[in-house]
Amino acid sequence: MIRIALAFILIAAGAIPLQAQETVRVGFRADAPPFSFRVGAQTEYHGFLAELCVDIIEDAGLALEPVEISAENRFDMLSRGGGAGGIDLLCDPTSINLERMSNYLLSPIVFATGAGYLRHSRIGNGEDNRNEVLVGYLRGTTASTAVDIARNSAQVIKTVSGGTIRNVEVDDHIDGITRICQGKLDFYFGDIDILRAVQANLMATQGLDCGRVLGSDGRLFSYEAYALASNAGRPDLALLVQRGVFMAFSDGRARDSYARNFDRRDMGAALKAVFALNAVLPCGEVLDHDPCH
Template sequence: MTAQYVGLLYGLVLAFSPILPAAAADEVLRLGIRVDAPPFSSRVETAHSGAKFDEMYTGFSVSLCSEVVQRMKWDTPDLRVEVIPVTAQTRFPKEPQQYPTWDLLCDPTSVTLLRFDWCRYSFPYFVTGIAYATHDSATNPENLGGQLVALVGKTTTDSGLKLEWSHLYGTPPEFVVKDNYEEAVLALKEGEVKAVFGDQILLQDALEKASMSVESYMSSDILSIELYSFCVNSARPNVLTVVNVTLADLYRSGKIIELLGESFDGRGANRLLSTLYRLYAVPEK
């Protein structure tokens, strides 16, 4: 995917997204926060119920949402933040054309056409792709036909990979859908499935938490290129503006690298991610 293509895609998205009136109660910001997607967003088990949202939840997406909230408070000092915990299965409405219950979704949201029903997408803030883990280094998608393969439901891996498998790799496996990456990796560890497919970063984190060596189990290549952006409720276009202004400022200042390192054990941005940040370091004037 070239930089020109990425820029054109987002130009079209921003140009043709409908502009709707701002909500009357602008002093309230409802954050949909993913509870099960570390290192982007997850609940801090030791946090008490009265803590601030960025003390109750942690991860790269949460840190960026915290920056958005701080900027919104410049103009709305009395801004009240409400948290709506979500999972991969509950983050979007059940029916198209329904407004979500949140104003800003703080989770690793891949850009897909289907999600335009609920999202006005922000500038992208991460690049990733589908990877897989297996016990046998000789295993690859082409020889998994008829085997049991785990993936997480209501994700782009669930929808896109299942749809494209026959075209890309031939005979499809039998897909075992799990609620989260922890369950999917456990199925691999216990020999229930031959492989697990999912987002590269989320799968890597789940392998490490299960004490499974990433180098031993993880594929070296990704099977797709996916952009993560913030999904903003179409009824709150003012929130989208603040999100994009915040991201552009973080990219220009370089603070995005600091926040990235805090969530990814000090790791910096790779070449593709660095290019993405330069593309969207939009000047102030």
């Protein structure tokens, strides 16, 4: 946390304060519940990360222009920046890695999760004697790394002698979940929280039959730390986002949003640590009343 703070102090020297009511173009995913999603024809975005971004921009008195992005084009849009028809800020499940740290300005960690999978029940029950096993994941995400790890583990993805494993990239989670529920994929990898949410939504709203789809029994193939990403040319915005993250985690709004979007699910140890470390501002600095007592 100290290193993150020092990094932002260093870039602050070149930052020009944002003007009130300046418009910030913010990229949201429509297909990544419970982090960022849109319901039907609604124009508002919902989810833990989407709500966090809205709170940050509104608290600063800035105007927010929502822009729908996809897992595949999000970083191209962020690299272009808001003034070039791209986006200034990316509010989706963005995993932190060295490449992204080099190319963008990342906030403190705002969520910790991991990559898991769904599998069709024919795998492991005697029906999996085909020559080809189909393994799906969302194009443009770090799920491909989890697939590579699983493929190297003979205990997870198996084929008959002489069989093959074929990776299948999909364009959105709805397509991927639909395929595995219909038996067109054997495995589908991704952020386990997103997979659960999309599957539950498709079953509830579209009557998708996922009775033969099983989870990964808590097994994770990578740990993912999420951050909000600002365009590299916007240190002013990155500083605002940093303070906004600390405010939202300090005054209880982030915890309330988690309870709302995750059905009050118990947090794992890593996520509890994220919430504790980000609650750094004394209560009196963020609200007139004291929400801590």
